[in-house]
Amino acid sequence: ISLQTQCPSDFISPSPSRHRSCPVPVDDETGHDSSPRPWTHPPYCLTPHLPTSSAAVDKLCVYTSSSYNDNSGISIIATPETAAALANAVQNPLPAWHARQHIARRGRLQSHELSRKDTKNDKASPLPYTVITIPGKGQGVVATRHIAQFETILTSFPAMVVDNELFPVEEDEGPPAEGPRLFQRALERLSDRERFEDLARSRREAEHGVHIVEDVIRTNAFGITTPDGKEAKGLYPEIARLNHACDPNAYPRFTKADLAMSAVATRDILPGEEITISYVPLGMPTPYRHSSLSNWGFTCTCSLCTSPTSARQASDARRERLVEIFFSMREPSTHYDTLVELTKEFVEIVKVERLEAKVGEYYQAFMKIYYEFGDVESALRYAQTALRYAELFADPDGGFCTGLRGDLRLLEALIKKQRESE
């Protein structure tokens, strides 16, 4: 008998649990008298006045679990359906949960100074990083020992998840007027408010009246997809200490099954080196990066942006060349030999520009192109490498990895059939 239950909004591998159930949507009417599991407070709901272009949303409610993440707590602002889809992740943490050393007690980071002791791979400090003040950047995260390429540096669990309806893309559309009341309730109910309120803000002076939750989320949150497929913002206080670099040494990986966000090293990191991620899509040339970064209200002074003009221009040219090559590779008029040459050039640029975290995506595209050319053996090799990198930098149970595994099986079957008929 399998104890595992599959719920309608489950991801590929639901975490097996004896206590597993399929949570039903609850709101302020259905959940008024009690606090239905895993929520420790009755849902607080409002009907937002959304722009007509927006999908129909009857209610947005605040759902809180005070016990989540070693009693740091989580507040979710979502529709009853999305909250139900998130409930299992909140209620059934994966077995590795307590083993994660970087969740300090009460969810706070150990923010001690980077001392000589720390840099010597000190066993007493289980964390491979510390949080310190970085001139011109506020706080930042610095390695306290050698971190190997592909190592998971830190994993963080969300303090808040907020439906994107409260963060319309079009600036002039304006957020729904109900936003601040929902934000306030979500903040008040958090057990560890300090973990949230300590985070960087970027709109305090420029835009008076912006609610602290809106400001903190806009400055620090990641875009995530909930198990029922809704776009939301996830606020991960530990990961939020990572500053931006255009040539970062870490990459954020979101795993839907436990809602975790991890920072994975894209290359070896030396003790004392700052650990950085890119806030904007990797691989963009300077002007695109700078306009995308304007949302955070800082001028990027990372090593790439402050490198000599000639080096920066060379990097921009390589990044633009990647796009050109990609289109040429897909041109129907491109001959196979040219395709092979273009692939080599592309791979070389990816190495020089240190875009390891994008290899999964790039090689998946190569797989398709070589398959269309009838070179199934090469397609299989690219699919294998794509999956290896995707499992490092993307959700191993997510759609990207699952799709690649399916492609691999098809390609293997095809090759087997071809060999049998030879």
Ligand SMILES: C[S@@+](CC[C@H](N)C(=O)[O-])C[C@H]1O[C@@H](n2cnc3c(N)ncnc32)[C@H](O)[C@@H]1O
């Ligand atoms: C997600 S927070 C990063 C952590 C933040 N430094 C702190 O003290 O908590 C984003 C904010 O950090 C600062 N920041 C991040 N990367 C930076 C960079 N490369 N240069 C200058 N400031 C940066 C900006 O103020 C930005 O709005």
